[in-house]
Amino acid sequence: MxxxxxxxxxxxxxxxxxxxxxxxxxxxxxxxxxxxxxxxxxxxxxxxxxxxxxxxxxxxxxxxxxxxxxxxxKLTNMITERVYENERSFRKHTSERKGSVDILPPRDHLDQDIAGEDSPLLADHPRQLAKRTGSPSHRLESKRQRVEPSTPLATQESKPVPEKGRKPEIVASGEIAIATEDFCDLYLHRSQYVVNKGFDKKPRSLLYNIAEEGLNPEMKNIMVTTSLDGHVKTIGKGYLYSTWIEDLCWATPTTLALCPAAKKGSSDEESVETVSLLHIQATDESSIEGRVQSLQELPHEKGISVIAPFGGGRRSADDVEHAQFVTGGNDKSVYLWSMSREDASSDFSVSSLDSINVKHTSAVQALYYDQPNSRLFTGGADERLFTYDMQKQSIVAELRMAGRSFHEIGAIRLVRFKKQRV
Structure with a gap:
């Protein structure tokens, strides 16, 4: 310029x-x-x-x-090879002169001591320990010299490969021999404290108890969880399903309703599972005792995908316990289950199983019953949310969602829906 x-x-x-x-x-x-x-x-x-x-x-x-x-x-490697050959010849000549055979270590172990304690070379070549002093004439230069190019980092083709750590030989005196390298490796033991995970597989559900304060104080403190390994966490490892729990809810303050996922059999055909009831009999701060009841009814053709409570249970004048819950299936259907039992030690029997006339075109994935208004909300993989009036037995509103509905909670009744006549 x-x-x-x-x-x-x-x-x-x-x-x-x-x-x-x-x-x-x-x-x-x-x-x-x-x-x-x-x-x-x-x-x-x-x-x-x-x-x-x-x-x-x-x-x-x-x-x-x-x-x-x-x-x-390349020239550095060539020099290293020649130095190694000279050392090999020197050691062989010395061993023959002393009348003993010295077995050379492999080239890859040149980092370690060049002789043992009983070797004749100890007299002529003292062992170098942790602190190196002096410079004997026969000392080898490091065979792993790294050539650092003087070019900027941007012009280098690749980064130098880091060297592998060595295992220094521990001598009788307890010191570590450094051999011919100009560096040493420091080995530290680090204590490890590993907390065991709560589940072997991914957690699936988390549920608090619905018992009132005065009804059963111990039951109020229970939290139930399930995972893909089939365990109901509060029951113990001895209680195991052959498949995971898809969803669960409290049918009564002391009874859990669980819907296992459909499983594949030996012929690769899905086996539909029915609802199971878990009756909790006794509990304290560290353990829970219960028994399992499997219902016989199978209203859904392709298995149950979601379950939700329907009222929370009640007792009639004759002291009969009644419970209800709703289920949604992969077959696009929704059913209302009604059951009753004489006392806490007996099993529930299903008194009625009613189909809810909703018009989902894909699997039902979310259910919520608004008891004060007697409205049932259903959401599915078809991105539609229906409001079903249980008294009128008809759909009163429909909402198009931006995506699939997976869970619906109590706050959903605060949303104002634009009514669409069906």
Whole structure:
């Protein structure tokens, strides 16, 4: 770049000079401005040509530097090989002169001690311990010298491969021999405390008890969880399903209703599972006792995908316990289960199983019963949310969702729906 170019470059970085230079053209004719513009365009072309020339020279120089670095590495390896061969010949000659056979270690273990305690070389070549003193004439240079190119990091082809750690030999005196390397490895033992996970597989559900404060104080503190390994966490490891629990709910304050997922049999056909009831009989701060009841009814053709409570259970005047819950299935259907039993020690019997007339076109994935308003909300994989009036036995509202509905909670009744007549 000539002096004129340098001057222009310096002026371009000075805003005051630019203002003065542009001020000269305010009263200049258009013809002169066009001529000056033409000169500047030619000047820019010369500068770009020089820039391309220097970029090409830099690229070639980088390739030359990389080639030189590779040559240095090859020559260094060659020197290392020759030093190793000389050492091997020296040791062989010394062993023959002493009348003993010295077995050389493999080349990959040159990092370790070059002789044992009983070797004749100890007299002539004292062992080097943790602190190196002096420089014996026969000491080898490190066979793993790393050649660091003098090029910038941006021009290097690849990063140097980190060296593997060595295993220093522990001698009788308890010290570690450093051998021929100029570095040592420090081995530290780090204590580890591992907390066992709560589940072997992914957790599936989390549920608190619905018991009132005065009814059963112990039951109020229960939290039930399930996972994909088939365990109901509060029951213990002895209680195991052959498949995981898809969903669960409290049918009564002391009874859990669980719907296992459909499983594949030996013929790769899905086996539909029915609802199971878990009757909790006794509990304290550290353990729970219960028994399992499997219902016989199978209303859903492709298995149950979701279950929700329907009222929470009640007792009639004759002290009969009644319970209800709703289930949604992969077959797009929704059913209301009604059951009763004489006392807490007996099993529930299903008194009625009613189909809810909702119009989902895909699997039902969310259910919630709004007891004060007697409304049942159902959501599915078809991205639709229905509001079903249990008294009128009809759909009173339908809402298009932006995505699938998976869980519906009590706060859903605060949402205002635009009614659509069906």
């Amino acid at each position: 000539n002096s004129d170019d340098d001057k222009s470059y310096d002026d371009s970085s000075d805003n005051d000079s630019l203002e003065e230079e542009y001020g000269l053209f305010y009263n200049t004719s258009t013809t002169k401005i066009q001529g000056h513009l033409h000169d500047l365009m030619l000047k820019l072309q010369r500068q770009q040509a020089k820039q391309a020339h220097y970029i090409e020279k830099t690229r070639l120089l980088n390739r030359s530097i990389q080639k030189t670095s590779r040559q240095i590495g």
